[in-house]
Amino acid sequence: MSEVVYIRMRQKINGYPHQVIYLSDIALISASKRLTEKLNRVVIHTVSKQDKNIVIIDVFRVIYELSQTFKDAEFQPMGPNQTIVMIPSKRKKPAFLYVILIWLLLFIGAGMAIMNFHFDVSMEEVHQHLHFLLTGDQLKHPLWLQIPYSVGLGVGMILFFNHLFKKRINEEPSPLEIEMHKYQQDLDQYVSYHENQINQDYKNHDSTD
Known part of the structure; x- marks a missing residue:
């Protein structure tokens, strides 16, 4: 019998350039202790220059990647549907x-x-x-x-x-x-909708149809 894992995405986190984002950084996990420790160490995203200042991590993408590795677990999302990762750029002190x-x-x-x-x-x-x-x-x-x-x-x-x-x-x-x-x-709602890659894929799919 598969174990049910509840995932609650964080609304927003602060990141930094070239950061390796683990599941524990963007979500709260409710599962057995053994499985939770493994899940928290899963790498979800690595910040690159192409990400610029904002990265949107959608819960569907997270569940898909986790399902490829943890096939015996059933993932149930709760709360926000995505996490906004804010990557601050270098700011000059105002004159x-x-x-x-x-x-x-x-x-x-x-x-x-x-x-x-x-x-x-x-x-x-x-x-x-x-x-x-x-x-x-x-x-x-x-x-x-x-x-x-x-x-x-x-x-x-x-x-x-x-x-x-x-x-x-x-x-x-x-x-x-x-x-x-x-x-x-x-x-945040505007950024989540317009910067989310899954939403962009849906838009492109609808336009081709």
């Missing part, structure tokens, strides 16, 4: 001048956006009217309202993004982190 220019651009742009918003909603007039309602006096620059409001605006942005420089304020993800996570998921 200090570029960092300063980009920082100034973002700082000035954010400041202009905030000032234009306050001008559109007439925030200065709102503060003047609030001062009149609370004190009964007309004052052009109610600093006792404007200064706390400006400080609160900066503190509110820090709390909203849940970061003070590189330090996280609490464990809850910020809205920006959630949006980046959604974007990364969409990017």
